[in-house]
Amino acid sequence: MLKRTLYCGEISEDHLGKEVSLCGWVHRVRNHGGVVFVDLRDREGIVQCVVEERINPEAYELADSLRSEYVVAIRGTVRRRPQGTENPRLKTGNFEVVIDRIELLNSSEALPFPVDEETPVSEEIKLNHRYLDLRRESMRENILFRHKAYQVIRRVFLRHGFVEVETPFLTKSTPEGARDFLVPSRLHPGKFYALPQSPQLFKQILMVAGFDRYFQIVKCLRDEDLRADRQPEFTQVDFELSFVDEEDVIAFSEELICDLFKELLGLELKRPFDRLSYGEVMERYGSDKPDRRFGLELIDLSHVFKDTQFRVFREALENNGAVKAINFKGSNLSRKEIDELTQFVQTLGAKGLAWIKVEADGKLNSPIVKFFTERETKELLKTMDAKAGDVLFFSADSKDMVYKILGNLRLHIGKKYGLIDQSKFDLLWVVDFPLVEWDEEEKRFVSLHHPFTSPREEDIPLIEEALKVESLEEKKKLLHSVRARAYDLVINGYEVGGGSIRIHRRDLQELIFKLLEIGKVEAEEKFGFLLRALQFGAPPHGGLAFGLDRLIAIMRGLDSIRDVIAFPKTQKGICPLTGAPDYVEPKQLKDVHIKVVE
């Protein structure tokens, strides 16, 4: 067999006149009668190979019989293409390989879909034949890009003295957080391991153990429903440092992100990244992960309607809710377009969508202005800076609902009407998260981040006070102002990283468990190992984890993380390639003491 001397995509000026041997896949064959062009492809790119019948009849005949995705080795001589026949779309487009010999290494069936960028192919078919999909240039580049990212990331960590440590995959199920994937134990009937949602507790233990700086590029598993940016198994760039505060973690994170953007995209990001508080981003964007590449900010109207007779607005304000609006400036939306947006917000649980359109003559076209006083209307238009052609959309409801409706509507409009500058990267730290929020379903407070996140020192008395008061409203009020020492990195409206300074004192950790109504017995049972560790000289520590899949997808301008994962799952959590999940043999079930009930 001919042995490769270089990759197809590497052919350049340097190889002119030299004999080369290439191994790869037949991308395309063009036979012009007497001369055949074979585009040969490998992971580095494509190069055109050529053979003429009258010069090399044997190779010509074989070349003529080649079909897409046949595997061949080709020996030949590199030459400059005849003038006027260069192909600027190929990296190797100024050169071609004059075929001396072709070895057919394997043939291929007719393809289920073309290995090119032109034809859109359904996700199902692509994943079914992922090996073919991955041969496509864009997918190959996504995977190679990701590979390069690993290298940059490791280099940055090593530069800063981080130690790479692996943590267990067979671990313990913990309450709080996402649903666990469970693994039945054969040796311990009725007991289960859980696959880790993240190495959170292990990395904290490593800090207690004195490793000082830890990192790991690691799979995390959560048994929750999928989204374009969520897979049941995904990769975190996880790290933790001792003897640090927020600023250290943030500064290091920025360096890591900057190095990635610089080395992989050639972009110099401006440092420090912007920071906004959780409260501010919720007020302005209705989201804790805002995309700031376009406007349409939420504007508060409670002062305008504080005494309004319009029932919908009045009730919202009376019930401690909010009245807010966004102004889609100069959009001149038609009634049909407004109806479409109304339908959209209804899928989010809105009853309807109040709107005002400012017509060209300045008249207001709206189903609701008739309920406003003259003063309200005037102040409203002023607050919203409403001009001819503008369309205003309102939401009046509980604060959570207003944020949800207008935040999602804002994004929907931004995408639908092309308001987003796709060439930009918007990097933002969201800080000052509340430590906990009330969970109406569970009727208790739950961590916004996770139960190991430290509250601000000065806010701890508020927690103690809240635990003493009886009234729930009073509790909520007190706890609302307890801030977590947490920080999220948001890029283009995606949460790509999150972390916090952790609790390193047992008494404080116990206080938080108490706040979260995790009883002493349960805390001991589930987190006893952590509590004990905190008693034996736990250093102050904190860290962060980046969602690598999301980060790579954003850097590559992709909408779905499936495109940066070699073997992703479909929305129903199925791997079409292997057919997982699947039934197993009764013997296997018996071994692990599992009986399946319908």
Next chain:
RNA sequence: GGAGCCGUAGUUCAGCCCGGUCAGAACGCCGGCCUGUCAAGCCGGAGGGCGCGGGUUCAAGUCCCGUCGGCUCCGCCA
């Protein structure tokens, strides 16, 4: 758990609203021609019965119900 869009040749789609030459196009595939193309070109050919199951009807890709699958979103995701 819920909502929306989609499912027709190997692939991407049109046809569905207004049931009755509606089973089509392009690419791919097969055969032939062609010495400079590069998503080659030209000529010819094969290939599906419309995801699956019911129902309505004289008649169903076309209407109705159910179901499965893909995608997007809500819930969920400490």
